[in-house]
């Protein structure tokens with residue numbers, strides 16, 4: 001049986017995690033793995049989540065099965081963070097993280113329209129292509145971002161989407177674009193929303209970092225323009241970053257449908273697809289998010305901590321931009337990541353000479369750095385010749 005299998009190439013990011021852990025040098029900096037870190041380098045459990053865990057420990061009296069749709073009170077509590085109250089025919093189910101939501105969404109689209117195409121701007125989260133493909137979609141790519149000038153190629157994006165056929169799916173990053181940190185501004189969102197409505201395209205919005213960009217409401221202002229302009233959409237939601245639940249695999253897939261009957265059919269189809277994939281999603285993380293969002297006190301605590309996490313990332317971005325004008329673009333970008341225009345040799349040199357670990361693509365998780373590391377990072381970039389290539393970015397708007 002197994003003789004036909006080929007061992008896929010190792011995941012470069014996982015290899016990086018191991019190399020970082022094995023590096024004995026003091027002051028090493030990990031900009032590789034995509035998790036938030038505080039100023040001491042830890043990825044802490046949020047206080048509201050810790051408090052919810054205590055409540056869950058005391059109150060939970062069974063671990064009996066729920067169902068393929070998961071915890072529907074969790075789904076109901078999450079929905080208003082994304083959708084305006086006035087949006088009708090919204091349905092959703094709990095999924096194992098944002099990844100599970102993306103996969104389930106792809107399978108739902110394939111069930112509704114076999115052979116559907118999805119338009120994905122590059123660069124993007126490396127898992128988007130494989131997840132969509134495995135879910136049965138045909139992936140069409142267009143250039144979204146130029147790392148040398150650190151600019152969104154909005155004209156190229158609009159040209160690509162103008163060539164999409166009616167019913168084609170359009171992947172949009174809700175906020176904190178991974179890996180570039182470059183989000184559409186509201187005028188651009190409006191143009192994309194108009195185009196989607198005009199051409200009858202189907203938006204699939206990946207919202208994995210709500211609250212880690214400009215704020216909980218600000219981070220959904222753009223995607224709400226799309227949801228307003230169209231009557232059908234999918235939103236894949238991850239709670240793994242904004243509730244720091246990573247390994248608890250907490251997410252949801254929401255669908256906006258044209259009619260109540262469609263919404264019912266979508267819900268039933270999603271439950272059926274979940275049943276043949278993972279049967280039921282893991283409960284723990286979703287139960288915690290439900291407890292937080294159903295308690296005004298815990299919600300306040302969660303929101304405050306999220307604001308302080310967001311502010312810390314902003315401090316790192318500002319420190320780098322202030323120290324080095326060639327990195328001014330970092331302060332215009334949002335979220336954990338920016339994608340630096342570095343050659344593979346420069347990324348290697350950062351690791352070997354300076355103990356600074358970055359993904360081979362040049363993606364830097366700025367939340368992996370202390371603001372006080374900014375000087376060391378800028379000096380290391382200069383040492384490996386990494387600032388020369390950033391020069392073009394200075395003149396970019």
Ligand SMILES: Cc1ncc(COP(=O)(O)O)c(C=O)c1O
Nearest residue numbers: 097098099125178206208238240
């Ligand atoms: C853009 C994007 N979408 C989805 C995900 C998946 O998140 P989760 O860990 O909840 O599966 C990630 C995780 O890094 C991401 O960056």
